[in-house]
Amino acid sequence: MKPADFDLSNASRAYAVANTPFFLLRKLQSDPSARAICEACPGHEIVEELRSLVAAEPLDAIEAVRPYVYLVSLWFKPEIDHLQEAAKLEASIHIWYSYLAEVLLETYSPVQQQLMEVPGALAAPAVSVGADSPTMSRTIIAP
């Protein structure tokens, strides 16, 4: 799937009543769409989409929130490079873009992946626990 294929209706609902960028940020960080984009799309693809998005005036409510969703999806990535690249984009059309990019860079914390050897047999060959936020560890238990 491409970033543009995801349903951003919840995100646009949040943006429709956002008085402050932090309100929008909190909503997007808890919205499944940003995490789903993070997991389904490579970082460079999201940045490329962002590059074309931020240069144009959004025509509808979904397009208006899309750059912010993409920023948050990059924040969920285990590496910071693409978020840093996105933060450098000129996006004055989107009033909160630069501000939120800066906030996301400041609060960025990479997801940690740990391989844990567990003695004895396990029913499942592998168990993956998704992290609720990038500050949590993602634990993968290998048999």
Place this chain on the structure above:
Amino acid sequence: MPFLSLRSELSLHTRCENQIQNEIDRRPSRAGDQRLCDDYRRDYPNAQHRPTAPTRQYNCHGLTFACRRTWIWKSSEVAKILIDDEYQRIELRDVLPGDIVLYTQNGDIEHSGIVIKTGYVPIILSKWGPAHEVVHRVNDCPYDAAQISYHRITR
């Protein structure tokens, strides 16, 4: 009507003559904005939704602190107003029409409004982001009412 740029900042000061950072966004509303407002009208049937169109020219803080003239989005600017204009924090039992209410989440003042009626649950006039103005119970809105505070100018 003079020529106005699509985005600009008003000269807006606190009582102590400190500039309040603000931004008027005069760009027209986008496709879907009205539909989202209608969704909120439907989702909050007990509120009184005023017949105002979605606009980014002012937000809740612009309504509460700047006579509907502009959009104030930084919490630090709201905090500056509270200090410079000498707002006093008051308890729920003492709230009167004309006082203001702030909704705070993790230090972010995410919403504000003006109390227009008191009682067991105060009734608030506010604007929901770029959406329309709403008269609503203090806890009947899309903002977290877990941390609300009331404030008043007494002189």
